[in-house]
Amino acid sequence: MASPNTLLIERAACPAEWHPLSNGRLGLPLEDASKRRRVYLATDGRTRLCEHGETASAISQYAAGSRSRPSGSACTCKNVDGLTTGRFAQPPCDWPHAPSYYSVLVARDAKEVELPGGRLARKLPHTDMGAPVYMLPCGNLRCAHGNSEATLRAIAKHPDARRRPCGCMLSGRSWRRGRLQTLKTKRAF
Numbered sequence: 001m002a003s004p005n006t007l008l009i010e011r012a013a014c015p016a017e018w019h020p021l022s023n024g025r026l027g028l029p030l031e032d033a034s035k036r037r038r039v040y041l042a043t044d045g046r047t048r049l050c051e052h053g054e055t056a057s058a059i060s061q062y063a064a065g066s067r068s069r070p071s072g073s074a075c076t077c078k079n080v081d082g083l084t085t086g087r088f089a090q091p092p093c094d095w096p097h098a099p100s101y102y103s104v105l106v107a108r109d110a111k112e113v114e115l116p117g118g119r120l121a122r123k124l125p126h127t128d129m130g131a132p133v134y135m136l137p138c139g140n141l142r143c144a145h146g147n148s149e150a151t152l153r154a155i156a157k158h159p160d161a162r163r164r165p166c167g168c169m170l171s172g173r174s175w176r177r178g179r180l181q182t183l184k185t186k187r188a189f
Contacts, residue, residue, distance in 0.1 A: 005092040012045070015099035016107035021053030022074040022126045026104055039082045043098035045091025048083045056080035074126070102137050116146040131168035143168040 011017040011028060018026045019040065027040025027049050038051040047055060052075035054062075059077045061067035069075060099107075105122040113134060115121050121134035121142060134142050142148060145166035147155070152168055 008041075009092055009094055009096060012041075012098065013096045014107075015103040018099060018104045018107075020101075020104060020108070020125050021049060021051065023053035023070075024124075024126065025049060025053040026098060026101060027053060037077075037082050045095035046085065046089045048085060050075060050077045050083060052077065056083035059083070100139065102135050102139060105135060113144070115142055115144070119146065 008028075018028055021027045021040060026043050030039045030041050030048070040049040040051065040053075041047070042049050042055075049055060050059065052073070054073075054075045054077065058067070059075065059080050062069050062075070063078060102122060105124070108125075110122040110125065112120055112122055115134060115136075119136055119142075121136050124133045124135055124141075131143050134144065136142060140148065143152060143166060145168060147166055147168065152166075155166075
């Protein structure tokens with residue numbers, strides 16, 4: 001019989017096991033003995049996330065009032081039960097690199113669209129950022145008209161510039177904010 005860590009590592013290597021959470025992070029569902037809350041493991045193999053994709057630290061800061069919830073946040077958690085681990089927790093030995101975000105979207109049958117220029121992309125779930133957002137296989141994000149976030153910001157700033165215009169609106173929040181990738185990056189907070 002395989003050990004729990006071996007099973008976890010096998011699941012982590014499979015894109016279909018990962019879930020895009022409501023704040024954009026990828027999470028691997030963990031078995032919770034109490035079944036009181038859904039807990040997910042982040043792509044780093046050690047950080048636990050609530051079902052909305054928030055860490056225990058962020059939830060604690062929201063509850064204490066030292067940090068306000070981001071606009072559009074779906075997190076309503078009031079405690080960190082099941083989300084805390086030891087301060088020096090390490091990922092299991094042989095922790096695989098998480099699958100690419102795009103491969104998770106493919107495994108989860110995210111809607112596929114053809115953007116201008118014949119580029120195929122997958123729709124990101126949980127995007128309430130003014131317009132639907134799509135991910136190309138390389139990981140780049142585009143609006144339904146094929147424009148990047150930077151292009152949309154430039155259009156908004158200089159509407160008479162020679163760019164492919166579209167009616168997609170940007171919210172004040174960046175499409176990425178360090179969450180829509182599985183690479184090790186600086187945390188958003």
